[in-house]
Amino acid sequence: MKKEITFTLNKEKTIMEVDPQWTLLHLLREVLEMTGTKEGCGYGECGACTVIIDGEAVNSCLYPVMEVEGRSVMTIEGVALKDGSLDPIQQAFVDEGAVQCGFCIPGMIMSSKALLDKKDKPTEEEIKESIEGNLCRCTGYVKIVDAIKSVAGGR
Amino acid sequence: MKKFDLIGKDMKRVDTASKATGEALFSGDLILPRMLVGKVLRSPYPHARIISIDTSKAEKLPGVKAVITAKDMSGDKWGVFKYTQDQQFLPTEKVRYVGEEVAAVAAVDEDTALEALSLIDVQYEPLPAVFTVDDALAPNAPLIHDVYPSNINIHVKIDVGDVEKGFSESFLVREDTFTAPEDSYFQGEPYAVAAQFDNAGNLEIWMPNAGPHLKAKPLSNVLKIPLNKVRVRKITIGGAFGGRSEIAPADVICAFLARKAKRPVKIIYTREENTVATRQAHAMVTTIKTGVDKEGHVVARDITCRMDGGAYSSTGPIAVSVPFLCMEQAYRMENIRYNGYRILTNKPIRGMFRTHGRAFACGVDTQLDMLGAELGIDPLTMRLRNARQTGDYTPTKSFVASCGMTETIIRTGEQSGWKEKFGKLPPFHGIGIGTNSVQTGFPMGIRGGSQAFIKLNEDGGITVITGIVDNGQGNDNMIVQIAAEELGISPDDVQLISADTEVTPSDPGSYSMCETFIGGNAVRLAAQDVKMKLFKIAAGEFGVGEDELTARDRKIFVTSNPEKSMNIAKAVRIALSRNESISGEGSYWPNVDAKREWVKNPYGQLSETFSFGTVIVEVKVDPETGQVEVIEAWAAQDVGYALNPKVIEGQFEGGFAMGGQGGMLSEFHQWHEGRVLNPTHLGYMVPLAIDMPKINNIIVETIDPNGPYGAKEAGMSVAMSAAQAYSGAISNAIGVYLKDFPLTPDIILKAIEGKGKREQ
Numbered sequence: 018m019k020k021e022i023t024f025t026l027n028k029e030k031t032i033m034e035v036d037p038q039w040t041l042l043h044l045l046r047e048v049l050e051m052t053g054t055k056e057g058c059g060y061g062e063c064g065a066c067t068v069i070i071d072g073e074a075v076n077s078c079l080y081p082v083m084e085v086e087g088r089s090v091m092t093i094e095g096v097a098l099k100d101g102s103l104d105p106i107q108q109a110f111v112d113e114g115a116v117q118c119g120f121c122i123p124g125m126i127m128s129s130k131a132l133l134d135k136k137d138k139p140t141e142e143e144i145k146e147s148i149e150g151n152l153c154r155c156t157g158y159v160k161i162v163d164a165i166k167s168v169a170g171g172r
Numbered sequence: 173m174k175k176f177d178l179i180g181k182d183m184k185r186v187d188t189a190s191k192a193t194g195e196a197l198f199s200g201d202l203i204l205p206r207m208l209v210g211k212v213l214r215s216p217y218p219h220a221r222i223i224s225i226d227t228s229k230a231e232k233l234p235g236v237k238a239v240i241t242a243k244d245m246s247g248d249k250w251g252v253f254k255y256t257q258d259q260q261f262l263p264t265e266k267v268r269y270v271g272e273e274v275a276a277v278a279a280v281d282e283d284t285a286l287e288a289l290s291l292i293d294v295q296y297e298p299l300p301a302v303f304t305v306d307d308a309l310a311p312n313a314p315l316i317h318d319v320y321p322s323n324i325n326i327h328v329k330i331d332v333g334d335v336e337k338g339f340s341e342s343f344l345v346r347e348d349t350f351t352a353p354e355d356s357y358f359q360g361e362p363y364a365v366a367a368q369f370d371n372a373g374n375l376e377i378w379m380p381n382a383g384p385h386l387k388a389k390p391l392s393n394v395l396k397i398p399l400n401k402v403r404v405r406k407i408t409i410g411g412a413f414g415g416r417s418e419i420a421p422a423d424v425i426c427a428f429l430a431r432k433a434k435r436p437v438k439i440i441y442t443r444e445e446n447t448v449a450t451r452q453a454h455a456m457v458t459t460i461k462t463g464v465d466k467e468g469h470v471v472a473r474d475i476t477c478r479m480d481g482g483a484y485s486s487t488g489p490i491a492v493s494v495p496f497l498c499m500e501q502a503y504r505m506e507n508i509r510y511n512g513y514r515i516l517t518n519k520p521i522r523g524m525f526r527t528h529g530r531a532f533a534c535g536v537d538t539q540l541d542m543l544g545a546e547l548g549i550d551p552l553t554m555r556l557r558n559a560r561q562t563g564d565y566t567p568t569k570s571f572v573a574s575c576g577m578t579e580t581i582i583r584t585g586e587q588s589g590w591k592e593k594f595g596k597l598p599p600f601h602g603i604g605i606g607t608n609s610v611q612t613g614f615p616m617g618i619r620g621g622s623q624a625f626i627k628l629n630e631d632g633g634i635t636v637i638t639g640i641v642d643n644g645q646g647n648d649n650m651i652v653q654i655a656a657e658e659l660g661i662s663p664d665d666v667q668l669i670s671a672d673t674e675v676t677p678s679d680p681g682s683y684s685m686c687e688t689f690i691g692g693n694a695v696r697l698a699a700q701d702v703k704m705k706l707f708k709i710a711a712g713e714f715g716v717g718e719d720e721l722t723a724r725d726r727k728i729f730v731t732s733n734p735e736k737s738m739n740i741a742k743a744v745r746i747a748l749s750r751n752e753s754i755s756g757e758g759s760y761w762p763n764v765d766a767k768r769e770w771v772k773n774p775y776g777q778l779s780e781t782f783s784f785g786t787v788i789v790e791v792k793v794d795p796e797t798g799q800v801e802v803i804e805a806w807a808a809q810d811v812g813y814a815l816n817p818k819v820i821e822g823q824f825e826g827g828f829a830m831g832g833q834g835g836m837l838s839e840f841h842q843w844h845e846g847r848v849l850n851p852t853h854l855g856y857m858v859p860l861a862i863d864m865p866k867i868n869n870i871i872v873e874t875i876d877p878n879g880p881y882g883a884k885e886a887g888m889s890v891a892m893s894a895a896q897a898y899s900g901a902i903s904n905a906i907g908v909y910l911k912d913f914p915l916t917p918d919i920i921l922k923a924i925e926g927k928g929k930r931e932q
Contacts, residue, residue: 021334022859051194053193053194053195054360055198056362057360057443059443093194102192103189103192107192108192111184111188112191112341114819116192117411117644117826118359118360118409118411118643120360120361122191131368145921153356155360157830158860158861165772
């Protein structure tokens with residue numbers, strides 16, 4: 018039995034018929050075809066599916082779709098500015114050489130954006146903790162942390 | 173050196189903005205009209221005869237559009253080499269590991285596909301299985317393949333000089349055995365394939381790959397269609413690290429499902445499938461005997477390595493050889509014997525991996541430290557005394573055209589304060605060093621060279637067409653950077669068509685660190701070909717010689733009189749109006765010995781050039797918990813010339829994380845009767861952001877005589893030398909040389925305890 022949910026997706030009011038068994042990730046990738054959010058494991062270990070819900074970074078692969086009712090969801094597709102230019106955190110990832118294969122990057126950006134939206138000048142430890150649930154196999158995390166720091170310092 | 177506009181600069185990678193917005197599409201992101209979901213049925217047994225497969229119930233399930241088994245295929249066996257053809261993409265007689273493909277379905281959605289799998293009835297007769305090299309070699313062990321007696325799949329034998337004489341003349345000889353379990357890649361992106369046929373029978377297929385042409389040929393063979401009907405398409409690839417080079421059963425299965433269902437099919441592997449059913453890296457037991465003179469120079473070395481290859485050959489002959497070759501490149505040694513055995517077991521298939529086996533490189537280096545300790549020579553000096561030098565030949569007869577090994581040792585030593593620290597640190601505080609070398613390509617038959625085309629447009633922009641693939645390391649950017657530099661245009665003026673077998677010419681693939689050296693040279697030559705054609709036109713217009721011209725800022729001008737200039741666009745328009753070709757072509761074939769063969773003739777030029785590197789790490793070990801804290805690290809590599817320093821730093825850091833932090837401290841698989849008990853990221857314990865120490869990158873440049881702008885490759889050796897440095901540093905901290913990797917807390921605590929007992 019499908020049910021109707023109403024929520025905000027990337028600042029737009031969205032009404033969807035959903036199967037209550039779905040995860041939010043299923044709705045995003047399979048139904049809405051928003052493939053910027055990645056699935057790297059499907060059980061909340063790798064963080065590639067991270068989205069921001071009411072300001073908090075969460076693994077959308079574990080998030081029951083019915084829980085989205087009334088909430089505000091931001092995905093990687095909603096991060097770039099209205100004129101199409103990159104958000105400062107996206108730009109920092111590009112500028113600092115933090116992107117290699119790129120599979121983990123949407124999730125990394127969502128986790129770090131959630132931190133930066135909450136905290137103007139996070140410490141290096143807070144930065145590392147904000148992405149401890151986002152696994153990257155290419156970079157050794159060094160330039161990713163540099164990228165987040167460069168935005169945090171520039172505020 | 174000549175000043176460049178783009179080369180040698182921290183250029184922002186052309187592919188990264190679309191990755192940062194989520195727009196870059198990976199194979200699993202593809203959505204094709206009427207696309208079906210493909211799923212694979214896998215063996216629950218490590219070794220069993222297939223008695224029967226009944227798919228009739230699955231076929232009748234509404235929503236199922238195709239079911240395939242071995243009956244749908246020709247039964248041909250695949251192998252990278254003629255003498256290793258032993259794997260059917262769906263087996264007819266036996267399954268040989270838990271997780272091997274048995275049948276597959278394509279259905280309208282995932283639930284239906286999974287239900288269909290449960291309706292396939294496979295009758296097996298379980299057979300005795302072997303899970304370790306020792307069991308596989310036991311006298312009455314079951315044979316996994318009839319064609320490999322004693323389950324010995326590959327034996328590489330190298331014998332140079334007189335090893336026995338060398339030992340007898342040595343001042344000191346040691347023999348030690350080092351072990352390590354298999355490692356896993358854990359690429360960010362789980363394996364995924366999408367395939368469709370058009371009504372003319374042309375296959376379009378997308379998958380992670382380390383060379384689209386390496387995938388296309390076996391697809392052509394098994395599908396019995398010509399190569400020009402196999403279109404491996406370019407797609408963003410989420411990491412390879414040595415894997416993803418060969419054809420995978422998933423590629424073939426997806427294509428067969430799409431052909432049978434007459435609809436597009438996409439298979440996305442679960443994380444468990446990616447771990448078990450793509451490739452793993454070899455577990456190994458390495459026995460090393462080394463003789464040195466009084467000054468620590470290696471006089472003779474004899475290495476025997478037994479590698480657990482899993483159920484099939486895969487890239488076996490290469491995987492058995494490369495760990496040894498890296499070390500024979502890194503260190504001078506005149507009398508050397510190597511016996512490398514790849515033994516088959518009923519475990520997942522093992523292929524090539526970035527660190528080429530922890531027990532090999534770490535064994536050679538740990539033993540060098542042990543020998544040094546007995547002689548009273550510190551590890552850094554031991555390496556300086558044995559370091560490979562420019563102009564040398566390796567034991568297996570490769571000329572070393574450029575070598576910055578000594579410089580990497582000296583600079584890491586200076587920056588880390590080695591002299592002030594080694595032997596002077598407090599208890600449980602240590603420092604260690606590792607050095608290594610990698611290739612920039614191998615002899616690869618007809619696939620050994622790369623070609624590139626460049627097409628000019630009338631607005632002065634270009635399209636580069638090349639088979640070079642980007643697995644995430646930045647090869648796309650390298651192509652754009654080289655082409656734009658040569659033609660004096662902006663990276664924005666360059667369009668790239670790459671890694672697509674319909675239109676791009678042959679290329680070895682990113683396998684073996686050869687893309688910059690071989691593919692990059694081909695792109696450079698193609699750009700120079702175009703430039704010469706443009707110069708010919710401009711020279712005529714200006715009444716000067718072609719060698720008096722420069723291309724820069726989208727213009728061609730007289731070098732001595734830049735006022736005399738024309739836009740490149742104008743030169744193109746002149747060429748068009750005169751019906752003169754201004755397309756460019758470049759081709760590069762590396763200077764390697766085509767007669768060299770991994771097993772039959774392992775001598776001759778292996779690779780045109782080699783890179784060399786050193787890592788030093790400083791650690792603290794908690795004697796109560798066995799936990800290791802890395803205080804700081806220094807990573808150096810001779811990259812030839814740094815085309816894009818920031819990209820190279822990223823390669824160093826990533827290699828350090830995988831080979832050192834993950835590979836030496838935490839990563840290993842647990843098993844029960846051939847079944848992987850920890851197939852997930854956190855079970856396997858890949859490093860997290862909070863685990864990483866401060867890494868100081870030291871780029872050493874030797875300007876290789878034949879690399880593009882002097883470049884070789886960008887940091888591969890760091891993964892291995894980091895592992896070696898961790899091993900040395902932890903041994904140094906606890907005062908016990910460790911021989912079984914990875915160095916998990918229980919191994920470290922046991923070593924500390926054993927040392928305490930001995931001292932009592």
